Amino acid sequence: MRATLRWAHSDLRTHRGEALFLVLATAGIVASLLLATALFGYATNPWQRVFTQSHGAHVWLHTDTAADTGKLAELDGVDSVAGPYPTAATTVASRGSRAAVELRATAERPSVGRPPVVSGHWLDPATPSGVVLESRLARALLAEPGDTLTVPGTARELTVVGLADSAEPRYRPGEQPGLVWALPSAVPDPGGQVIGLRLTDPGDTSYVVQRAVTVLGAGAIGEVSTWQQARAEAQGDNRLLGQVLGLFGLGALVAAGLAVHGAIGTRIRGHLRDLSVLKAIGFTPGQVVRIFLLQHLAYALLGAVAAAALAEALGSRIPGRLGDAVGVWQGLPGHTVALFVIPVGAVLFIGATTGLAAWRAGRVPPVPVQRPAAALGGRLTGASTGRSFGPGPATAASVPGPQPTAAPPGGRLVGGLRRVLGLRPAATAPDRQPTETTSRALSPQPAAAPPGSRLANGLRRVLGLRPAAPRAGQLSDLARRALGARVPPALVLGWHKAFTRRPRSLGTVARLTLPLLLIVVAMSAWTTIDRFHSTPEQIGLPTALSVRADAGLTERQSRALLERDPEVAAAYPGVETAALVPGQTATIALRGLGTDQDPYPYTLAEGRPARGADEAVAGQGLLDLLDVRVGDWVRMTVGDQPQILHIVGRSIEPENAGRVISTSLDTLRANDPGLRPTLYELRLDPGADPREVADRLATAGRGHLDVHTVTNPADGLSPLRAVIAGLIAVLALIGLIELLTAIGGTVRESERDLLALKAIGLSPRQITAITVTATGCTALAAVLAATALGLPLAHWLIDAQGRSSGIGAGIAQGPSASLMLLLGAAAVLCAAALAAVPAARAARRRLADTLSAVA
Secondary structure (H helix, E strand, O other): OHHHHHHHHHHHHHOHHHHHHHHHHHHHHHHHHHHHHHHHHHHHHHHHHHHHHOOOOOEEEEEOOOOOHHHHHHOOOEEEEEEEEEEEEEEEEEOOEEEEEEEEEOOOOOOOOOOOEEEEOOOOOOOOOEEEEEHHHHHHHOOOOOOEEEOOOOOOEEEEEEEEOOOOOOOEOOOEOEEEEEOHHHOOOOOEEEEEEEEOOHHHHHHHHHHHHHHHOHHHEEEEEEHHHHHHHHHHHHHHHHHHHHHHHHHHHHHHHHHHHHHHHHHHHHOHHHHHHHHHOOOOHHHHHHHHHHHHHHHHHHHHHHHHHHHHHHHHHOOOHHHHHHHHHOOOOOHHHHHHHHHHHHHHHHHHHHHHHHHHHHOOOOOOOOOOOOHHHOOOOHHHHOOOOOOOOOOOOOOOOOOOOOOOOOHHHHHHHHHHOOOOOOOOOHHHOOOHHHHHHHOOOOOOOOOOHHHHHHHHHHHOOOOOOOOOOOOOHHHHHHHHOOOOHHHHHHHHHHOOOHHHHHHHHHHHHHHHHHHHHHHHHHHHHHHHHHOHHHHOOOOOEEEEEOOOOOHHHHHHHHHOOOOEEEEEEEEEEEEEOOOOOOEEEEEEEEOOOOEOOOOEEEEOOOOOOOEEEEOHHHHHHHOOOOOOEEEEEEOOEEEEEEEEEEEOOOOHHHOEEEEOHHHHHHHOOOOOOOEEEEEEOOOOOHHHHHHHHHHHHOOOEEEEEOOOHHHHHHHHHHHHHHHHHHHHHHHHHHHHHHHHHHHHHHHHHHHHHHHOOOOHHHHHHHHHHHHHHHHHHHHHHHHHHHHHHHHHHHHHHHHHHOOOOOOOOOOOHHHHHHHHHHHHHHHHHHHHHHHHHHHOOOHHHHHHHHO
């Protein structure tokens, strides 16, 4: 054990940089996996916690005031009922912010759907105008307990007495009204009612909704919301962040394991003599395996423990959503288990990959078997120049001492190399003139064809196939042509060295390709997020503002007021309502935007725009919900009126999880002539500031306009940029480890070629260029492979995420050509720069050191 520790300590002193990189890479990988776990827990558990604490309802039905909701409590599968509660739709304002809300009248705190109060207190009859705001709505209004809300257009004022969480669909400006609980006296003129159903089996949600619609009648149902929809909205961007972190963390873990495997394999090839000495002095194969295994397990364990400790101590202090996620995750029941299992799993995976390479070290024999030295990364045989060079390379015993009557052993190799490289023959000393007999003995002989080569070549000619490629130890036709074209020998020999040993070269390229491939995918995710911000019209957001006008303005007055602003390019009138899907199990959003003369500019990923009567475009979420495709007809129910539309295109819909079907306002008016616009979507001039335009319109509307900026789904993904940047840094570190491993192996293998290269007249600078070129060619091959595989993979992953979220495929955006060229140039130049110093040091080694290395 003492000898084992001493050898491990000596190896650590020799490879400090490699050990440091392995520790840092492991720490980055484990930190990524821990943060991914925290985000997954944060995405799911807060909503689940609120739902459990509030004894939440699985289904909420919005009906008219005449509906007999008492029958719903008798339905099979209904455990208990919340309400019915009278409701009224209105708008409230606070500190310059306005929001559409639903006032829900409740005389006492409900038992089902009982919202947990997070600030202030519940409704008190002593404060008849008091209200409790849903916490997300309160943040949008910048309201706190004690603040006063105004109702635009009236003299009413409401006093905020508390804030509460809710497991119902959250407030979204311009899409989903916020929830406000009030006493019945504060809702004097309700326009509808809402009832909640808590089910015995949440899996029967669709069946219970269908039965409820049948009992009440489709005309009495205004909107249906379920617990699945609320949970999906609450998870939203946090789940996406967790998926990204988990995907890249696992990919980085695999890349790190392969890098460790390659590093150990390269070190074994470079330390065969040391391993043989260890075997000779009494080390067993198991002890040799344990040396490598325990050493790298220690590196991995150190990095994993450091990452776990930092995540536990400083994770909650990370600014933004990541810090909040870690803080919530630390309070969850499975936090301790995950904090232990993830680092242990990462260490065990790295240990498994390390064990495969260490097992090869245990098989090294005590007496090293002399390996055939392949000059210049491979033999230059007669197949290279048309003549044989005779025996193998010079040995340490034959090079120094000249013989008076015979050419030195290896002289024919040196002369052949000089002829291949286009150099002049070396001058022959007078006392070394060969005799006639020696000349005949040393004259070039034709190379013997391998057994069966004539038959194989004949079959290839008969079948019309190309001649067989040269063996790994021979210069290819391309290399010979390059030398004949006076291409610098260093470039040709460097390229030949990089790709001579195909299995080993392909393994190096594959290990370096994996982190580069993940970097390409990360860059694609970054550019896709930038696309949401820079060109929102390409991902389903052609308008920047959404305006709702009250009954005090007519359609003509509203449109004239909006188009009067100098930075409003177009105002599209529209209406949005909830519609029951076939089977009456859920509601979707039915939108009518634009007119036949001025159609709304939908962003289509499939099909064509809706131009004719009864034509519509739909989001991916709706197509999946109804199991339909572009070209199908769908039937839905709005109130008690059916609406049949022909889906002619698929639009990119970032709202309402893609469960949206859109047509023109004229198409909806054909079914309901009295329909008037309730909202206007505004397209602004390029460069216009939406907030400034919104302020001007709100002032010009004098309280009759409710103006909101259109929510961009990428706004919630801003933390993803920092995550991607950190992941790219971890992947670059893993790639650097593999690059250093490849450089070390190339430098060690070039030591056997050093004598021959110096003998044919190559300078140390040219010898250095051979190694630098070989490393650069390897990096270039990895960059090309990563680009060819990474771009399609990134598009597939991003589009798959778009389909699962309901937005739909077609949102992926790959990095620009200039950015990919910059990545490739950086990788190749970094590889060449890292290889220059060790290659130059090896090229200037003393003759005695070179002879010792070859021996």
